[in-house]
Amino acid sequence: MPITGDRKIVEELIFEQSVSGRAGIPLPSSDVPRTEPETSIPSALRRRAPADWPEVSEPQVIRHYTRLSQLNYCIDTHFYPLGSCTMKHNPKVNDRMAMLPDFSALHPLRPHELSQGVLEILYEVERWLRELCGMDAFTLQPSAGAQGELTGILVARAYHESRGEKRTKVLIPDSAHGTNPASAATAGLEAVTVRSRPDGQVDLDDLRAKLGSDTALFMMTIPGTLGVFEPQVREIVDLVHRAGALMYMDGANLNALIGLLRPGDLGVDVLHVNVHKTFSTPHGGGGPGAGPVGVKKALEPFLPVPRVVKEGHVYRRNLDYPSSIGKVHGFQGNVGILIRTYCYMRLQGAEGFREMSENAILAANYLRAKLAPLFPKMPKGPFMHEVVVSGEGAFANGVRTLDAAKRLLDYGFYAPTVYFPSIVHEAMMIEPTENESRETLDDFAAAMAAIVEESLTTPEKVKTAPHTTPVRRLDEVKAAREPILRYRRD
Amino acid sequence: MNPNDLRFTKTHEWIAADGTVGISDHAQHEITDVVFVDPPKEGKTFKAEEPACAVESVKAAFDIYAPVAGVVTAANKDVAANPALVNQSPYEKGWLYKLTMTSPSDRDKLMTHAQYQEFLKTATH
Numbered sequence: 001m002p003i004t005g006d007r008k009i010v011e012e013l014i015f016e017q018s019v020s021g022r023a024g025i026p027l028p029s030s031d032v033p034r035t036e037p038e039t040s041i042p043s044a045l046r047r048r049a050p051a052d053w054p055e056v057s058e059p060q061v062i063r064h065y066t067r068l069s070q071l072n073y074c075i076d077t078h079f080y081p082l083g084s085c086t087m088k089h090n091p092k093v094n095d096r097m098a099m100l101p102d103f104s105a106l107h108p109l110r111p112h113e114l115s116q117g118v119l120e121i122l123y124e125v126e127r128w129l130r131e132l133c134g135m136d137a138f139t140l141q142p143s144a145g146a147q148g149e150l151t152g153i154l155v156a157r158a159y160h161e162s163r164g165e166k167r168t169k170v171l172i173p174d175s176a177h178g179t180n181p182a183s184a185a186t187a188g189l190e191a192v193t194v195r196s197r198p199d200g201q202v203d204l205d206d207l208r209a210k211l212g213s214d215t216a217l218f219m220m221t222i223p224g225t226l227g228v229f230e231p232q233v234r235e236i237v238d239l240v241h242r243a244g245a246l247m248y249m250d251g252a253n254l255n256a257l258i259g260l261l262r263p264g265d266l267g268v269d270v271l272h273v274n275v276h277k278t279f280s281t282p283h284g285g286g287g288p289g290a291g292p293v294g295v296k297k298a299l300e301p302f303l304p305v306p307r308v309v310k311e312g313h314v315y316r317r318n319l320d321y322p323s324s325i326g327k328v329h330g331f332q333g334n335v336g337i338l339i340r341t342y343c344y345m346r347l348q349g350a351e352g353f354r355e356m357s358e359n360a361i362l363a364a365n366y367l368r369a370k371l372a373p374l375f376p377k378m379p380k381g382p383f384m385h386e387v388v389v390s391g392e393g394a395f396a397n398g399v400r401t402l403d404a405a406k407r408l409l410d411y412g413f414y415a416p417t418v419y420f421p422s423i424v425h426e427a428m429m430i431e432p433t434e435n436e437s438r439e440t441l442d443d444f445a446a447a448m449a450a451i452v453e454e455s456l457t458t459p460e461k462v463k464t465a466p467h468t469t470p471v472r473r474l475d476e477v478k479a480a481r482e483p484i485l486r487y488r489r490d
Numbered sequence: 491m492n493p494n495d496l497r498f499t500k501t502h503e504w505i506a507a508d509g510t511v512g513i514s515d516h517a518q519h520e521i522t523d524v525v526f527v528d529p530p531k532e533g534k535t536f537k538a539e540e541p542a543c544a545v546e547s548v549k550a551a552f553d554i555y556a557p558v559a560g561v562v563t564a565a566n567k568d569v570a571a572n573p574a575l576v577n578q579s580p581y582e583k584g585w586l587y588k589l590t591m592t593s594p595s596d597r598d599k600l601m602t603h604a605q606y607q608e609f610l611k612t613a614t615h
Contacts, residue, residue: 178550193553422550425520476548477523477525477548480546481525481573481574
């Protein structure tokens with residue numbers, strides 16, 4: 001690394017810091033006789049060359065990873081209004097409870113007599129979810145929202161098959177999360193797109209035309225990906241049920257409904273819940289997560305096993321569900337995440353959940369009011385938990401939404417979701433969540449106003465943003481067209 | 491190909507008289523840099539408006555619909571290897587696949603280039 005007075009230096013890889021012969025910890029000499037690998041390991045299983053580990057000292061390792069962690073934009077360091085993802089605060093008490101050795105050191109095969117505490121928590125999480133969502137039964141096994149979708153679709157497929165019906169199509173609005181059609185295809189069914197009207201609501205004529213005796217499910221995100229509650233939802237549920245199909249709710253946006261409305265009361269037959277959104281568990285860089293699936297009574301026999309049941313005062317695992325679709329995850333799912341979920345449920349209570357949803361809606365609509373003068377092409381509200389704006393007509397001189405998102409990093413904000421939902425041109429999707437103070441929302445709106453102004457006065461500054469981050473704008477196109485998937489040390 | 495000889499759909503595909511299909515200049519501009527093209531297999535039959543081909547940009551993945559019913563007779567191997575052709579040359583080197591139309595008169599019902607330009611002024615997306 002060159003010695004320079006410019007402290008904005010990109011961290012070198014740990015491999016690049018390696019110096020031959022350096023070690024963090026001196027190992028004592030071995031007190032067992034040395035065996036040469038050539039005599040003890042078959043040649044096909046032996047390395048051709050020694051493993052190429054980085055050779056570094058302990059302080060180097062600590063500094064390297066601490067510095068890397070400091071380069072992160074995360075919910076613990078910055079406002080993170082990533083629409084649809086609900087990047088809300090993860091209360092630290094959740095982590096403390098989940099890390100208690102009484103939970104973290106439990107073996108999943110310990111008999112139920114010695115695991116009553118954790119089984120009670122799982123039972124209670126299911127009970128809370130049933131009550132909050134108005135559903136009859138839940139499985140906690142799926143390890144994320146998308147796996148929840150797949151599980152829900154498989155359960156629905158098993159239900160239709162048990163009735164001797166061949167239903168192969170899953171209808172999905174064009175505003176849906178991309179995981180919806182992917183889950184349908186993975187479950188062996190055919191995804192069929194239902195058009196949205198320009199205002200983002202479902203085109204009922206198109207839905208009517210596509211519903212039929214081959215429809216297994218209609219999958220709908222409530223509130224929708226535009227952050228708007230679909231006012232036709234009762235009519236949609238009726239249409240779906242009259243066709244003999246099931247109503248699936250993508251619960252990704254439940255953050256704005258809990259405590260105000262129970263999806264089961266709307267007529268939803270299957271839904272999944274993303275606990276890392278609504279129930280404050282960490283978005284764990286791909287895992288672990290949890291995506292519980294709730295169903296109505298008629299679908300309960302098909303839920304994954306094992307399920308936790310209560311007999312008298314005793315909790316135990318029950319595998320005896322002959323119609324079950326089987327396991328979708330080992331043991332009870334990602335239990336550590338479910339303990340965090342339980343902790344949050346107890347923190348909030350019924351009243352707290354209502355207030356949480358109301359504050360999420362209030363924050364989104366406050367931002368909407370602040371941003372409306374800047375963005376002439378904003379979809380009609382009122383919004384629920386998030387605001388969608390279109391960069392079209394707001395940014396001048398060819399500045400696109402992507403440029404504005406990059407420029408926000410210079411202002412100390414994580415960029416919102418961009419170019420989703422795809423039905424809004426140059427979309428920017430902003431979700432403040434219920435955690436943010438009015439001052440933070442004001443600062444964010446001021447940054448957006450400043451970027452709109454910059455697009456008029458200094459557009460190049462926006463088009464070449466970010467300027468203050470450790471690395472400048474990455475070449476996403478080259479990365480996608482000519483990906484280098486593996487680091488090579490030359 | 492001269493855009494004036496092509497017919498256009500509301501979903502921004504074009505189709506030539508010989509059944510060659512691609513996406514419009516407007517569409518390539520909107521979806522931004524194309525990074526992946528998944529063309530249909532030769533011999534596959536599509537109904538009109540059925541997804542026939544997938545195109546990915548850094549923004550999102552997009553279904554490209556069959557403008558009319560027909561059978562795929564060829565797919566452009568060059569765009570699969572070099573997806574940037576869709577952006578650089580949407581009406582020439584960036585074509586996606588060729589169809590034998592079930593009924594060539596179906597094509598006449600689609601928009602002319604002039605009608606498509608008018609449509610773009612009124613369309614929301």
